[in-house]
Amino acid sequence: MIFHKIMRQGYLLTGIFSCLLTAGYAQEQEQKQEQPQERTNERPATIDSIDVVRDYRPILADAVKIRQSPDMSNKRQYQPELTYNILDKKLDINTGTKRLTIQEMPFTRTQTPSNNYAKIGAGNLGTLLGEVYLSSDYWVDTRVGGYVKHLNQQGAIEAQKFSSQQIGVFGRTILGPVTLDGELGYNRYGTRFYGLMNDAAGNNLNLDPTKQTFNDIYFTGELTSNYDEQATDAFSYSLKADAYGYSNAQATKENSFALAGYVNKQVGVFNVGANISGDFTSVKDAAYSFANNIAKVNPYIRFQGPNYNITLGAKFVAEFGDSSRTNIFPSAEIDFALVPQFAHLFGGINGDVNRTSVKELTKENPWLAALGTSNYIRNSVDRMYIFGGIKGNAGATFGYKVKAFYRRIENMPFYAIAPDAPYAFNLIYEDGDNASTIVGLEGEINVRVSEVVTLGGKLNFNEFDLQQQEEAWYTPKMRLSANARFNISDKLYIDGELLFQGQTYGLVQDPTIDLSSYAFTELSESGARKTTVPSFADLSAGAEYRATDRIGIYVRLNNMLGTNYERYLFYPRLGLNVIGGVNFSF
Template sequence: MRLHKTIYTTTLFFFAAGFYTLKAQEVKPPEKTVSEEIEVIRPYKPVLAEAFKLRRSPDLDNLKTYRARFNYALLDRKLELNSDIQKLQAQQLADERAIELINNYVKGGVGSLGTLLAEGYVNIGKDEALQAGAFFRHFGQQGKLNKQNENRQQLSVFGRSIGDKANLSGRLNYERHGLFFYGIDETRPTLNPNPERQVLNFFELEGEVVNKYNSDENAFSYAAKVNAYMFNDKYDAKEQTITLTGYLNKRINNFNLGLAASTELGNSKDLNTKVSNNVLRLNPYIKLQANGVKITAGLNFVQEFGTTSTTRFFPAVTADFTLIPDFLQVFGEVKGDVNRNTLKSFTDENPFLNSNIAIKNSIEKLSISAGIKGNGGPGFGYKARFYSKKITDMPLFVNNYTNFNKFDVIYDFGNMKLLGLEGEISVQVSDDLKWTGKLNIEDYKPASEQHSYFKPQLRVSSNFLFNFNKKLTFNANVAIQDDSKAKIYTANPMVGGIYTMVYSPAIENVVNLKGFVDLGLGADYKINKQFSAFVKTTNILNTNYSKYLYYRVNGISVFGGLSYSF
């Protein structure tokens, strides 16, 4: 191969040299041309370079071995054959800054109509296992009528302890209500020139023990409570009552077997009256709760003893069905009971009570109710209920014949029938806007009386809250009530100090009390972390309405003040 390359290179060289020579000779032809012929003859002797043979196979004897250097780090670890999915360990966050809780406050305010407000609340702190505190409130106002003065005081001390197996709680409460019998008859304004004063005192002591919730499907639960109170007024009325309540329940899978029992022991006495009306209740039941269904079937055994003795049995059945979880529930109830009437319950409803009130229990023979409830979405809740009641000896207030500005209690003897419709709605657009409303429509069909006195057929209440910003908050409330009826006597209905107990159109008249609308507005302004200011206006429409005959409520009033939190 090298020989061929050498021959080719030499030949090309000679051709190139010859061509260059010829080209050079053609540049300037000689002036005189000479023609000659030269012939050269010699033998051709090729020269070949010495050939070298390439070896096809490598020489294995001359190879050098390459040895790399490695550094090993052996770990002594046990081979795990667990193929389960390992739980991811969440990264621990930094501790949040503890929220500084403000548990205590004091509030004070003054305003028109001699309004004076003083309020305070103290608590021991944020210990979840032990809570104790106290509350005090004073509120007083003076209207434009003669001795239209009223004031209320409340002092309450409470405590609660959460143990490993049970929770203990207790409460000591005192309430005082001072007022005057300032009622005035517009047609005879001189009948009550010097209204009498009344003071109602109420002392209460309560203790309760409840076992902690147990998720065991066969758990046993219990609760017990004791409540005792004493009530008296400025005159000779006195009342003492002690109530013992117990509850036992055994859970067996989806069923509950239980017993609720209570005993109310008490007596009421005045200058000329003394009544002991005690009630014992036993309510055994069985309850089914599973898959959106709650059904409780039981029996309510009631024993009255004391001045009168009677044994009664009533049904106690409730049912609750969830049709659409969190949106729609249907519920119903069939029950009966004995309603124990007391001086305390009467004065809570109407504080202008006369002396020597007749105390008698009312019998709720049959009460049927059914309705729907649920949520229509975030921030929207509703409840609608229809009910029918049959009540024997329903208590009613009537103006006394001799002292027109004091009220006696009579009873609608027989079976009074009541049909009612109740609706509630709650709307919370956001944390800054809330509205609630309640509606009651009731139709009374008295047993022996002409009307159910001071029982309006329509009642509406509503509350509105709006947070304008983090400092300023507005609130509003409205109360609407339909007309009601009152009875006045044209002759003395009492014989030997006792009411004739029958409807007597010849000696009584019916008076209509107009309905009313009571609107109130308020605002709160947070000055800083500790101080806040508030203002409140009541009866903005300045309506001179009456809830009870001859007793006009105060007109428009405005009061405000400061509160301090610590």
């Protein structure tokens, strides 16, 4: 049944489609029959020919035509009103980004540090040398360190012995606007009164050379303001303190404490300031004591320009203690750039009181006798000191300075053989009613010939016009010092030094001393004699070879000419002595 039903539906659909096709075919046949009746006069078209009846013109229907032309003068203005909401705070963008922080890196060095070293050496004449130097610059603004040194030698003459020890610690730090540095140390120097002198009969006048030892405990500290190049009205200042306790084997003691400072205020092209100091010193011996205090005030005003510097002021000096005295001295200096960086003219006039110190005297002459009523301390006074000269440089390879001066000075200290102890020296002073004069010339030069050779030297000439003393005892009129350094290679260095001193004169007041081996002149009926001390030259040289970056080998020759010259009468110096050893850097 289902099959027959489906068949009937198929027949019905087929019939409907057949009727639709028949109606469409009949309509098409009617159109074909009407067309030949309208075009009976046209000839049929062929493949190779086309007849054009009229030009083709597209024509729109009325329904799609626009009946109104556009008005080009009608412009529409579009100006929207804009509003802004400006925030008065920063946007907080929480996206995880933030300000970068610098990552601290561990401290590293580009090269091996060599701030520390140790040196050991030995040589003839029983020479032993040892040095240790330690320093730390781990901090950028602070430096601390310390050192220990030892040297001893023994000459060919009996009791001709020398020994020196030094130990000290130091530090320096920058604290914002100021710099603070200081040093604390101890120095010891030992020798003997080994002078060789005989009487007219040939008997030794120094049978038992006495030991001499100097002990020096010292401290120095300074606070200084840091210079600000940008400040046009800078205020600078400094404060310095020095103290020491000095003694020798003869129970002579000298204690000193000094404070010094300066203040300076820049006002345009002017500088106004003052130097102030106070020195408090006491000297004691078995039979002698002396309080020697000095206060100084030096106000000034300085005119400073690009090529000149003029300072005008005065110096007030007051001595007080066991003796008192007040002096006022002029103080003026000028520096003018004749040829900037190449030649500067300079000059000045001033005066001062020079403290006579046992410490400084015995550094110069360690065979000074004990102090007493006939051997006492007195300060010298520069009544007038006038100087002038020229200085300059030519780049970094040549520098020079020439200065001439004139000094009027009172109470100059000199040395003379003590009458009661011919192996020691007493102090004598040029203390006439009028000041003595010194006319001098100084010259200094430094030359860098090349990367290999460096030369330097200093020359002094002095002419004395004394009122009381016959000569400026043991003070040379001519003195020359020169040095040279040769960098042969990165590992080998050679240096040399030359010291030349013209002849000097010594005073012998004891008539029993034999001077047959010296040139001398009688000065008075008392037996005082002026003795000539010959000139001398001391040539020294040294070499160092750097075997590695850490280890070096060195050798040094002192007094290469081998002359037993005398700086002071009856005290010959050491002859040729050689020191060699090794130094270590770490």
